[in-house]
Amino acid sequence: MKILYNIYQICFALPLLLILTILTALTTIIGSLIGGAHTWGYYPGKIWSELICLFLLIPVKVRGREKLHKRTSYVFVPNHQGAFDIFLIYGFIGRNFKWMMKKSLRRIPFVGKACESAGHIFVNRSGPKKVLETIQKAKSSLKDGVSLVVFPEGARTFTGHMGYFKKGAFQLADELQLEVVPVTIDGSFEILPRTAKWIHRHRMILTIHDPIPPSGQGNDNIKETLAKAYVAVESALPDKYKGMVRNEDQDR
Secondary structure: OHHHHHHHHHHHHHHHHHHHHHHHHHHHHHHHHHHOHHHHOOHHHHHHHHHHHHHOOOOEEEEOHHHOOOOOOEEEEEOOOOOOHHHHHHHHOOOOEEEEEEHHHHHOOOHHHHHHHHOOEEEOOOOHHHHHHHHHHHHHHOOOOOEEEOOOOOOOOOOOOOOOOOOHHHHHHHHHOOEEEEEEEEOHHHHOOOOOOOOOOOOEEEEEOOOEOOOOOOHHHHHHHHHHHHHHHHHOOOHHHOOOOOOOOOOO
16 A cells, blocks of 8 residues: 555656646736735645645544634644644644745745745844844734734654744744733654655644644743643644654754
């Protein structure tokens, strides 16, 4: 069965998905220029992600979406199991949002330009002025229920376990006084671990936890929200992946 699935990937699914990726990127770029980044920066990516899971025969289950309010902007903080986290969040979280991503991703052909056109936020940590510019861009984007998604670990796991959470997402939520929503991704690591070359068919589960409202503003609120979010995200992982493991490239 595994051999048949590998043949299916190579001969049908992956070539089709490459074409879909290029078409989605071009649609996002052109649509954002003529029709607004809020619409064209989200829906083509959502459909692209749903089709990728469909064509790769990957079942998806979502829990907790009813906890979100349509007109409220949130900062979503999911764990980062693997490359398929992108498709799970984009396709199934059910909210218009902007990604906060590494500046280096801007160099990916087609995809990087599409992300820029869609208004996703590239993090520049070269100095305080650039960090302030990132905050201001996020503030201008998070309106009318448009939310932000940040992987607080900053890097994919090597083991399936979570690394530590960096403060950036929580500082931004504190600055903007937005609720933080912990999100658990389960199954993405089994599909494509960081060191793997082949895609493995496996169910993905997206668990949306209760939003965490700010309890004030400042360092104490940041620390408290970070700690609560970490516990919530870890709680929905299988027992074999519970317990923090420091990733070797988290500090980059």
